[in-house]
Amino acid sequence: MDVVVTEVAARTRFEARVGEALAGHLEYARLGGKILLTHTEVEPAFEGQGVGGELARAALDSARVNGLIVRPLCPFVAGWVRRHPDYVELVDPVDRMRVMAAAKVD
Template sequence: MDEPQVPDSPSEILVRDAPDRSRFEITVDGTVAGFSEYRSRPGRIVFTHTEVDEAYQGRGLASRLIRAALDRARRLNLVVTPLCPYVADFIRRHPDYLDLVDEAHRAQVSG
């Protein structure tokens, strides 16, 4: 008799700010799977680069990472400057974050 198949347990996915490295990180089961680098300025966060390790691509991790980072920016009342193309595109696809973007970049992001 075959043993029943037990589905893989769901991965633990966490997003955290790593200010000592100036980036938000997304981890899968404790392993850093991707990050979004930023520069902090008074009252502002400037997103400069986002990447997800090739082994973790296609799982929606970059979107989850950016959503968490933007939600934190909102909670802290930070203005967002999306120099990173992925962050700009994410905001373009999710206009509920457009109000966070600084005036100089809002027209570029609103598409």
């Protein structure tokens, strides 16, 4: 399955599409030099197929390129970062302990 993720700044979200179908989105808010990743939603027909992970990766890669500090307020994104430690350095220090400590109870 080919998932294409694009940022739709006018809607403050990243959108994942499979062909013409909207497969999911990740909402965010910009606050100065930070990006708050607030909510990830995947359409039922695309659940369990990696769409959420593609959304998280795209948002985090965008933050890295743009020099933004990430606040993963969305539980899905926080869990994704836990499983992909090469993105931990992007996480705001205020959130880092919370994000990584949750790994002990997963």
